[in-house]
Every structure is written in C-alpha cells, then in structure tokens.
Amino acid sequence: MDISSLVYLAQLGGAVCFVLGLRFMNSPATARNGNLLSAGGMAVAVFATLGSLIARDEGMSGAAWAIIIVGFGVGATAGLITGRTVPITAMPQLVSIFNAVGGGAAALVAVEDFITRTNAGSPVVSTTAFTVLDVVIGSVTFTGSILASAKLMGVISGKPIIFPWTRPLTFIVAAAVVAGTVLLMLNAGGAVPLEPAVAIIILGAILAAALMLGITMVLPIGGADMPVVISLLNAFTGTAVAMAGFVLESPVLIISGALVGASGAILTKLMADAMNRSIVNIMIGGFGGGEGTVGAAGGAGGGSVRSIGADDVAIQLAYASSVIVVPGYGLAVAQAQHAVRELAELLEERGVDVVYAIHPVAGRMPGHMNVLLAEANVPYPQLREMDEVNPEFDRCDVALVIGANDVTNPAARRPGSPVSGMPILNVDHAKSIVVIKRSMGRGYAGIDNELYANPKTGMLFADAKAGLAELIAAVKAL
Amino acid sequence: MDISSLVYLAQLGGAVCFVLGLRFMNSPATARNGNLLSAGGMAVAVFATLGSLIARDEGMSGAAWAIIIVGFGVGATAGLITGRTVPITAMPQLVSIFNAVGGGAAALVAVEDFITRTNAGSPVVSTTAFTVLDVVIGSVTFTGSILASAKLMGVISGKPIIFPWTRPLTFIVAAAVVAGTVLLMLNAGGAVPLEPAVAIIILGAILAAALMLGITMVLPIGGADMPVVISLLNAFTGTAVAMAGFVLESPVLIISGALVGASGAILTKLMADAMNRSIVNIMIGGFGGGEGTVGAAGGAGGGSVRSIGADDVAIQLAYASSVIVVPGYGLAVAQAQHAVRELAELLEERGVDVVYAIHPVAGRMPGHMNVLLAEANVPYPQLREMDEVNPEFDRCDVALVIGANDVTNPAARRPGSPVSGMPILNVDHAKSIVVIKRSMGRGYAGIDNELYANPKTGMLFADAKAGLAELIAAVKAL
Amino acid sequence: MNDLLFPLTIFVLAVLVGVEVISKVPATLHTPLMSGANSIHGIVVVGAMIIAAEANDPLGYLIAFVAMAFGAMNVVGGYVVTDRMLQMFKKKPAAPRAEPKA
Amino acid sequence: MNDLLFPLTIFVLAVLVGVEVISKVPATLHTPLMSGANSIHGIVVVGAMIIAAEANDPLGYLIAFVAMAFGAMNVVGGYVVTDRMLQMFKKKPAAPRAEPKA
Ligand SMILES: NC(=O)c1ccc[n+]([C@@H]2O[C@H](COP(=O)([O-])OP(=O)(O)OC[C@H]3O[C@@H](n4cnc5c(N)ncnc54)[C@H](OP(=O)(O)O)[C@@H]3O)[C@@H](O)[C@H]2O)c1
Numbered sequence A, B: 001m002d003i004s005s006l007v008y009l010a011q012l013g014g015a016v017c018f019v020l021g022l023r024f025m026n027s028p029a030t031a032r033n034g035n036l037l038s039a040g041g042m043a044v045a046v047f048a049t050l051g052s053l054i055a056r057d058e059g060m061s062g063a064a065w066a067i068i069i070v071g072f073g074v075g076a077t078a079g080l081i082t083g084r085t086v087p088i089t090a091m092p093q094l095v096s097i098f099n100a101v102g103g104g105a106a107a108l109v110a111v112e113d114f115i116t117r118t119n120a121g122s123p124v125v126s127t128t129a130f131t132v133l134d135v136v137i138g139s140v141t142f143t144g145s146i147l148a149s150a151k152l153m154g155v156i157s158g159k160p161i162i163f164p165w166t167r168p169l170t171f172i173v174a175a176a177v178v179a180g181t182v183l184l185m186l187n188a189g190g191a192v193p194l195e196p197a198v199a200i201i202i203l204g205a206i207l208a209a210a211l212m213l214g215i216t217m218v219l220p221i222g223g224a225d226m227p228v229v230i231s232l233l234n235a236f237t238g239t240a241v242a243m244a245g246f247v248l249e250s251p252v253l254i255i256s257g258a259l260v261g262a263s264g265a266i267l268t269k270l271m272a273d274a275m276n277r278s279i280v281n282i283m284i285g286g287f288g289g290g291e292g293t294v295g296a297a298g299g300a301g302g303g304s305v306r307s308i309g310a311d312d313v314a315i316q317l318a319y320a321s322s323v324i325v326v327p328g329y330g331l332a333v334a335q336a337q338h339a340v341r342e343l344a345e346l347l348e349e350r351g352v353d354v355v356y357a358i359h360p361v362a363g364r365m366p367g368h369m370n371v372l373l374a375e376a377n378v379p380y381p382q383l384r385e386m387d388e389v390n391p392e393f394d395r396c397d398v399a400l401v402i403g404a405n406d407v408t409n410p411a412a413r414r415p416g417s418p419v420s421g422m423p424i425l426n427v428d429h430a431k432s433i434v435v436i437k438r439s440m441g442r443g444y445a446g447i448d449n450e451l452y453a454n455p456k457t458g459m460l461f462a463d464a465k466a467g468l469a470e471l472i473a474a475v476k477a478l
Numbered sequence C, D: 001m002n003d004l005l006f007p008l009t010i011f012v013l014a015v016l017v018g019v020e021v022i023s024k025v026p027a028t029l030h031t032p033l034m035s036g037a038n039s040i041h042g043i044v045v046v047g048a049m050i051i052a053a054e055a056n057d058p059l060g061y062l063i064a065f066v067a068m069a070f071g072a073m074n075v076v077g078g079y080v081v082t083d084r085m086l087q088m089f090k091k092k093p094a095a096p097r098a099e100p101k102a
C-alpha cells in the first residue's frame, strides 16, 4: 500500500473517531471519553497529513515548516490558555470565539487556493462555486461569531440593535456577493475572461461584503438568543470546512465538515424548539433583550402576592420530607450554585430528600443549569430532567424556585401567551412553593408569572446568593 | 451532465430514501410512510439502472431484456402472492425466505461476474477477495435462512438438532472454504496460475461448502431462537450485497448493503439483549426448544397454587376500576388476540380502564404482541411499553396474565436463574393477579414461575382462546 | 487515489449511518424494521440487472435469470409484507363503546 | 465517473451520519456537544497545512500562517474547553453526609 493510501486511511479513521466521539457524548458517563476519542482522531488525522506532506517528492520548504510549527504553536497556546482560564459560565462566548477562528481559517484556505489557481490560470467552474461558498460562509461566521461573543461578554449591549439602515444595507451587500459570484463563475467558465488580478480583487470584495453580512446578521438579535445563534454559526463553520474540502479535494475535510454542519443544524433546531421559537424568528431579531422589566405589582390574574421571610422558609424546608429545587437564570446571574449545594447538603443531613428539577431551557443556554450545578459538585444523580421530575411535584412538600421564572409559568399551558406550548415544570403541583428572586421582575419572555399569585406561593425577595446565605444561616440555627 | 452521472445521482437519492425510510420507522405514526419512501427510492434506483443499461453504447440484447422482464415478473409475482396471503403470525418465516433469496441473488451475481472475468483472463486480487466473501456469506444465508424458516414452520422439528458429527463437519467445511479462497487469491495475484475452468470449479466448491455451512450453523439452534438468527442472517445478506457492490463497483449496492449489514447487526444485538442472552450463546445452540415441560406441581418456593373459576374472574374484572392485560406467547399460540380485544371492549363498556402491558420479548419475536394485537384492531394507545406501564401495576386492581410466563417471573430480579437480569413486568405489584394458561407448564426459559404460588394469584387453567371465551360469556351474563 | 479507497469510504460511512439509524427504533417496531431492512437488500436486483445485461452464454443467462427472480422476490415481497405489518399500527380513536360501522 | 460525484457522495453520507448522531443527545449535554462539534471543525487545520506547504509568496505565507494559527486555536481550545465542561459531569457517590476528604 502506498503512503497516500495509508494517509487516506488514517484520515478516514480520524473521521470515524469524530463520529464515535459525538456518539459517546450521548450519555454523561461516556461523554468525556468520547471527547478524548475525538481528540485522538484529530491527532491521527493531523499527523498523517504532516507525514504525507513530508513524503511528497518535492518535500517541504523551510518556510512551510516555519509556518506550520510557529502558526500551530501560536494558535495552540492561545486556545490552551483561554480554554483553561475562562470561567465556566463564560463558555458560550469562548466557543463562539473558536467558531470565529475556525470559520476564518476555512475562508482563508479557500482564498489562498483561489489565488494560486487563478495565477496559474486554471480556475474551474465547480471549484470556483465551492471557493465562493467557503469564503462567504466562513467570513459571515467570522464576524458574526465575534459579535455574538461580544454581546454575551457585555462588551457591546446585549439588546437587539436595530438601525433603520440595517435591512437595506444587508440587501445591498448580499446583492454585491451574488454579483461577484456570478462574475467569478463566468470567468471560470471562460465566458467573461478576467485578468487574474481582477478576479482576485473581486474575491476580496466578496470576502469584505461577507464580513459585513456577518455583522448585520447578528446585530439585531438580542443577547439572550445568542446561544442559538452560536450553535447556528457552528453549523455554518462546519459547512464552510466541508466546502474547503471540496476545494482542496480532501475527503476528511468534507466528511468532518458535513458532520458538524448537519449535527450543528439539528442541535440548533433542538435548542430553538426547546424555547418554543423558530430559527427564522430568532434570526429576524428584535426579541430577547427585555429581561428585568418590572411587571405590574400584584402579578397576573389580579391575585395578591405573599412575601415570606427566610426564617419561615428555613422551617418549611427543614421539616419537609422532600424538596425539589428549581434553578433558573437568576441562579446563574447571582453565581449562587455553591450556596444552593450547601443548603441542599444541610437539608440532606437532616434527612430531607432533595433533588434538582432541570428544565431544558432554564438559564440562557441548553444545559446551563447542569454545567453550573456540576461546577458546584452537585452529584449528577440528583439532577432530574423535566419529564422525569414532573410527576414528583405532586408528592413533594416544598418546591424551592431560585431565579427561575418562565420555565415555571403556568400560562404556558394555555394558548395566547408568548410562552404558550413550551413544556413547563409542574411547580404549582407542589404542596407549597417558595420563590427566591429580587423583585417582581419579568423573565426572558417578558411576561408576568401567575405562579407568584398562587396562594401556595411565598416570595422571598432577595438576590439568589444573598437569599440562600440567609436560608443557610437560618437552617443552621434551627 | 452526462447520463451516467444522472443515473448515479438517482441511485444515491434512492439510498438516501432507504436511510430516511428506516428513520421514519422510529415511530408507529410515520413508520408506514417510511416504508413507502424506501420503496419509492428502490423504484427510482431500479429504473435509473435500467435506463443506464439501455443508454449504453452497445444497448441491451433481446436475451437481456427477456431475462430482466421475465425474471422480475416471476420473482415479483412470487413475492407479491406470498407477501399478501401468508398469515400475519407467519411473518418471521416469510422474512426468512426473502432473506434466503436475497442472499442467493447476491452470491449468484458474484459467481457470474467471476466467471466472466476469469474467462476474460483478468482476475484481480481485491475483487477476488470480495467475490469469495460475497459467495460465502450469500450461500450461508441462503441455506441457513431456508432452514430457519423450515424450523419456524414446523416442517422440521424446532428442537435443537445436534449430531455428533456436526461440529467436526463444520470445521472441515470451513477449512475447505479457506483453502479454496487462498488458492483463488494466489491465482488472481499470479502466484499460482490456474486454468479458468479450474478456478471456476474451485469457486463452485466454495459455494457448495458454504451452502453446507449454512445448514450446520442453524441446525443446532432451537426454534425459539430463530427470530434472532433470522435477524443475524438479514445482516449477513446486507453484507453480501455490499460485497457484490465492491465486485460490480456499484456504490448504491455498497451503501445499501452496508446500511442493512450494520442496522441488522445492531438489531440482532438488541433482540439478544432483550432476552438477556448473547449472540454467541445463541449461535452455539442447544437452547430454546424446551417449552412445555411441566414444572413441579405446586410451583417454586413450595407455596401452593390456587385455581380459580371463570365466573369468579369475570366478577373481579367487571368490578375493577383498572385492569392491565399481560399477553404472552400462549396468546399467540392460541390465536386469542380477537377474543382478548372483545373482552377488553366489554370491560370498557362497563367503565373499566383497560390497557395492555407489552414486554419487549413477550412471545417469540420482538414486537410479536404488538403485531398480534394490532391485527385484532386493538387501539395503539392502549399498548403500553414496559417502562411506561410498570409503575401502573401498583395502582391496578387486576393484572390479567394470558399465556405469559417468563416475562412475569420475579426470579429474574434475583441472580442465579436463567432469566436473571431480564427486566420483567411488575405483575406481582397488582392488587390481584389472574393467570390464564393450560397447565403448570414452563415457558421458554424452562423454569418454574413463583408468581403462580403468590397468594394474590388465581390460576385459570385453560387454553387462552377457550378461557377468554368463557370469561366473555361470564361477563356478559353479569 | 487508489481505486479501493472510494468504495471503502462509502462502506464505512454507510455502516455508521446504519448503526445510528437503528439504535433509536423502539422494540415494538423491531419486526417490521427487520422486514424493512430485508426489503432494502433487495437492491441486489440492480446487480442482477447488470449481470443480465452482460451475460452472453447459456450458463450466464441461467444465473442472471435466477438472480433476477430471487432479487425481485426479495424486493417486492419485502415491501409488501412490511407494509402489511405497519398497516396494523394505526391509531384508532379510543372510543370505548364504538358501534361496529360499515 | 465524474470527479464531483465522489465528494458529493461522502458529503451526503456524512450529513446523514451527523443528523442521526445528534438527535439522540439529551438536552443536558447540548452545550458540551456544541463545543465538541466545534472542536471537530478544527480539522480545517489540515487544510491550512496543505496550503502552507504550497504557498510560495509573502501573501501566501501570511494567509497560511493566519489560517494555521486560527485552525490550531480552534482545535486545541475546542477540545480543552469541552473536556473541562465534561469533567464536571462526574458521578459522585450519593453520600448524604460525606465528610470532605483529602
Ligand atoms: N436555556 C437556553 O438555551 C435559553 C437560551 C435563550 C433563551 N432562553 C429563555 O430563557 C428563559 C429561561 O427561563 P428561566 O426561568 O431560567 O429564567 P427567566 O424566565 O429568564 O427568569 C429569570 C428570573 O431570575 C431573576 N433574577 C435575575 N437575577 C437574579 C438574581 N441575581 N438573584 C435572584 N433572581 C434573579 C429575575 O427576576 P428578578 O429580576 O425579579 O430578580 C428573572 O425573572 C426561557 O424563557 C427560555 O426560553 C433559554
């Protein structure tokens, strides 16, 4: 078997590892090994490629060696340091940055290949199509992802930013991209012969326009929708890499890129579905920056709201036989994950049965609550998914809602509200309900929560972390 | 785009339809459309191939036309008639026959291709390897599937058939296959040049030996294990077809064959898992022909068994508020599916809540109970899977076990019995239990069932159909 | 690129698809599924057509004919039987005392 | 066979694999999964290596260098972050009053 076949098989093996790795991510028990397997496949594919480049008749120039080693070193160091040091709650913005550079790399690969081919006078229609697609998708991802990251980091406002000129600009830029593409295709087909330099400039213009598109695409979307946008851009990068595979005739790029493109698209849909929104809806933007608006005092339905003190809550909790904790976005904001674990452990020592009810879209990214609580070392078996825990509310003594709002709103069961149709946690089935939040402020969907007016509900108005600290002290004092 | 590309794309489209079709079979609601989609893809692939053959420069000879049309006509008619007329409970044996012909066709394709190549003096090592694999797997499947079908039809005994010479014969035959393969490979590689006629005779010998292997493989396996064997042979056929694809350089054959090979293998594993047995265990044989053995009167645990009359059972059922019916193999044997539906409808008219608890391996093939009850028009929502229904036994008044045995045996919860570790239906959690079966006979696993000695259990000794008829009469008379 | 690598690649990918697509099917549909997969390998009829078009001696005709008939039986019978099985999985409105209609 | 058909075939098959492999992942693992998929597209570093080996003018060197660094950051950072997230999903023995050990 010749070297190129061996390299090919190694790369194919790498791609298979990617698939198996994703597959192992099905279950928490195997997920970590899945990631290691995927990383192993990546190492094999990268070293096989390096081997094939060295084994070429013409070998590798010193410049190429330098670029590969120094380039890799710089990038790897950046990835390693940020990956290791960024706090766990800032993960989505980091993933978004990695997305940006991945998309950027895919675009650059196509650009360089195009320059070489054009200077050599050998553009072909099919490759040109893939090149342009790669450049456009990669560039949109690049700026879009950086912007998404900036919104999440708070560098720029998380509110939807809509200028009157955004929409027209988007159309003009998109039209420019299409026009440039047509020109380059005609050039490749021989219908409109262009000077190489002109063709390259046109590609540069397409690239610049696509960079702009990425910005106008993400600007009008609210910060709370960013996780979905990041997931979508992730799928974009995958697609761009697959296109790069077509350009470079590299099967491993095509397979891996298509894999990520497809799985990213499905994941995006799952995320949007879980929030009861459509992807189109999110992309149109203008939604999801409105949390914090204070609802009409007294809540929906006109019922009055009962406020309750930490000491009372502590007694309820300590003498309950089962408590279900319902964490939400507010818990994450307040960074109260350690406090809630401490409270749960105190209660367990007193023989109270404590579990956590995890709504799939509680917080601002899928799995947000799991990541958060796992960071605080909450044992995994105590985290219960919605379907599993919902029947248990009927039997539970106290439901302790901490910084969650929409995911408990009974209005979702009726049509006509923005959350209608979203499955919710049956908090209102518990014998008694305690809600910790700062005020009567609304959640992500911007609507009142009639749960708060339920006679069974007591409101403990406090920041989640401060409120939990009070509760811990009160339980200890019992 | 040239014709061959179009044909290729059509075939690829067909293969995608196969995948989507299988995917839609995930849920009962879409399963039928999935099958239609798959059939549509098949039609596209077949007609595209026909088109490409017609469009070849040399066209198609009259003989080829005749073979294709008449051959298709004969086969299609046979498939249509058997498929339409065979009773629903005989499906596994029919699937096995279709398996046999599929495997046979794959083997024949490779044989004919080999003859042509060898006579033309152009064998190559890689193709020869695939040819031999195809012939061996296809032939094993052919005889193995026919034998499996014969065992299920009762044409030959379902008991494991073990001769002292089976094992040695298997080894001799397998050795002959390996020797022949080596010879043909050496010939193709040019190391041992053989006359074309000799090479063809060697392939013939391999084919004959593989046919024999199929028989010796299936003979020692008991009739009750046949569904698993059929599923395994199904995966074999898929693999043979993929090999035929390598031989003919036909991507659609490779993709479809590999798809069936892999999915068949997974399915086989799932089936074996559900019965708490390993595939190797089943293939070694000697198990699963022993049902009907009468257990020690009085049952396990030394407790005595309480017999109960139809009139008593009728009263219990009619005045229960919820009844869970647990069907098993005996229901299928007695063909009592219509009777049980009639009884259930009678009870529902009286306001009793009736559902069916479907154990995944009740009966003798996966989904046996579903197929059976669906045939009797039991509404699908009344069929409950094990995990879903198990908690309901705690709340149910009467569990009515009809011809089921192993799937209700509490011994499975303890180690040390042949059924240990198999998940069972929690029939013993019901307030009251009624079992309809003919005697104290054992089930598939050949062990006593201590459920029968449970003080809550009443035994209605009768053939399932006759017993249900009595019950129906008794309920009507109330 | 070596002539074997392409077939090998699609073989590997198709195996991955096959593994993934099945593991999600509920146990209750296993039998129809086995039958559905069984119909798919009826695609071998395409192979039979190709050898039929190339056969040029009586033995070749015979083999091609048998392969053709076998393949056609597999594919047609397979889909018909699967459809019959699946036809039975229809939802009926849960009408407790529905009168027999028509 | 047309040169585009092979890439197209593996593209289609890989899309099918991607669709099937994801739909089974529980919601709780969506974020690590997004991150895991994100690392996989770091395979673009292979493409960057190929263009680095072929670049022969300053612009080419620059583009290849940036692509190389971007790709490496994607791939290394992606796996590190995913591993960090997954590390936290470890099962702890459900010991209600476990003393802090070590
Ligand atoms: N998970 C995802 O993937 C994702 C992504 C995007 C959007 N979403 C959406 O986000 C929502 C998630 O629901 P959720 O119930 O978790 O959150 P939510 O409905 O957004 O409500 C969060 C609540 O936390 C309270 N809060 C904020 N800071 C707090 C602090 N420091 N201490 C205590 N409480 C604090 C706020 O009330 P006060 O101001 O009164 O304190 C607010 O009402 C859903 O509508 C979902 O569709 C989810």
Ligand SMILES: NC(=O)c1ccc[n+]([C@@H]2O[C@H](COP(=O)([O-])OP(=O)(O)OC[C@H]3O[C@@H](n4cnc5c(N)ncnc54)[C@H](OP(=O)(O)O)[C@@H]3O)[C@@H](O)[C@H]2O)c1
Pocket: B224, B225, B226, B227, B228, B271, B274, B275, B291, B292, B327, B328, B329, B330, B331, B333, B334, B360, B361, B362, B363, B364, B365, B366, B367, B368, B402, B403, B404, B405, B406, B407, B408, B436, B437, B438, B439, B440, B441, B442, B443, B444, B445, B462, B463, B464, B465
């Ligand atoms: N589903 C599959 O894929 C599959 C495949 C192979 C093996 N298996 C195995 O088969 C077993 C299935 O369990 P199961 O509970 O359904 O059946 P079972 O344990 O085999 O018991 C069937 C019972 O039905 C009774 N019976 C037979 N004919 C009857 C009739 N005409 N009327 C009334 N009762 C009759 C028999 O007792 P009497 O003789 O006293 O009447 C027998 O004990 C499991 O052990 C499973 O592992 C399953």
